[in-house]
Amino acid sequence: MSTAATKPRLKTSAMIASIAGDGQATRAAPFGNALVALARERSDVVGMTADLGKYTDLHIFAQAFPERYYQMGMAEQLLMGAAAGMAHEGALPFVTTYAVFAARRAYDFIHQAIAEDNLNVKIACALPGLTTGYGPSHQAAEDLALFRAMPNLTVIDPCDAIEIEQMVPAMAAHHGPVYARLLRGNVPVVLDEYDYRFELGKAKLLRDGADVLIISSGIMTMRALEVAKTLAHDRIDVGVLHVPTIKPLDTATILREARRSGRLVVVAENHTVIGGLGEAVAAVLLSHGVTPAFRQIGLPDAFLDAGALPTLHDRYGISTQAMADTVKTWLR
């Protein structure tokens, strides 16, 4: 009995693990609520899902607009094909599933039925990158590499609740197919400190710094901002350039910031280091003759472990502490 009292609390490897840190401010279901707000303005908005309405915050929309909600069953190919058909008939479908199922299972349907016709379908996918400890079946480490390669498709990797709220109307305003990574449930609020406004296709310098420039997207921007605060104690001055739109890439801003001499450029992404933001930025820099010291932080080219999310983020070097340690090593 005494061992039970001293045994550390088991960390969860549950499917839906919170990405919010202890005590971090959060907002509930920013996507679902933003979609409801959008649907009040636009009668063409419909919501479609493949048995994951409750787990992609689309249930908020379903409750508000039951007659505009389409449950397509656990059938992602049908989901994407039917969304294409809906868009052909003038609807504006917001489609949700997990990122793994959109990227791996329904890729061909997104490619042929949606992107090739440049249809107005908005695909919002939960559990991007390493945001679940459920193992490779549910970890979408390659989604950005796959979707970056698809013509016509706009690709977004938002950072926090504020960005998701602003991203939803921006997706609707853009004509054409969009893939967005989705953070669901209680989503951290981070960008309110930075006077931030999401603009499709624009990178934003959130914080300037003389020693290191971290170029990041998604939840890694949240981490990069924390790393900057941490390293400030060591008199290391870290700038953070947030790149929520992975495609089309804001090459002008990336080049402008990377050209400033003497800074180590680090690209940080919640994605395999193959084919994601890091390689995209590297290609932009090299093809423009900009050659700063350059490093990548991202997931390894491996099937990732199952486990508790904080453990895995440490193990794979994308936790705040692991990132800070790595960057310090590179500066030595």
Add this chain to the structure above:
Amino acid sequence: MVTTSDSGLHARLAECAYRIRRNAIRMGEVQGQGYIAQALDIADVLAVAYGHALRYRAEDPEWEGRDRFLLSNGHYAIALYAALIEAGILPEEELETYGSDDSRLPMSGMASYTPGMEMSGGSLGQGLTIAVGRCLGLKRRGSDAFVYTLFSDGELDEGAVWEGIMSASHWQLDNLIGIVDVNNQQADGPSTQVMAFEPLVDKLQAFGWFVQRIDGNDLAAVIAAFDAARAHRGACPRMIVCDTKMGSGVPFLEAREKNHFIRVEAHEWQLALQALDAGRKA
């Protein structure tokens, strides 16, 4: 629905089917190859679709009130182009561009290239899923247009087809008319040997569809099946299972064993047209 006498309608659609076959053979001649056997086998179905059943405006292929015809099996494009020419949606002269650079008539059917082409097929097994969405979208708008989707028996191998079949019934899509071309021929051989799909009618009925199975080269049967599919009162999707003969209308092509993708010798195109004409007079 029948606006002329039955015999008059039959004669008109027989002529229409003949011209579709002729258009397809002429296009095949341009490239020296093509999915000619499929075009010939589906010509009667397309004649009834474009000559009798579908509502459309030839001068305005995107007219909102039109019935949609989705070609899931994009390699049948040569057949649909032949029908779109017959329907007056494409000019006949254009058939000489078939499969050529910068043509609006690529060898695989793509919506972005061709007026009257409603989807980009070719990656097989997608048509029915898109049709489900189009039917849902039309119902949202209160439209009474039908969505037809043509697919091949080989596409029944694809899981997404069955996702579409199940969901169409779930959503009670009485504006959906599926047409499956059972010519028992796919890339690697007879469809029934590549992947068994019979008893197809029983399966579709078990999924809640109104199903008719006909000889897809018997024009009278095709007309009756299209009429019955539209007139059916049940709140369910409709399927017309068409048993067809590859190369139908050109006996020496019908007799070819490997006829999924036909290579026709240069001199044979004229022979094919002659055989078609002979059959027409008979």
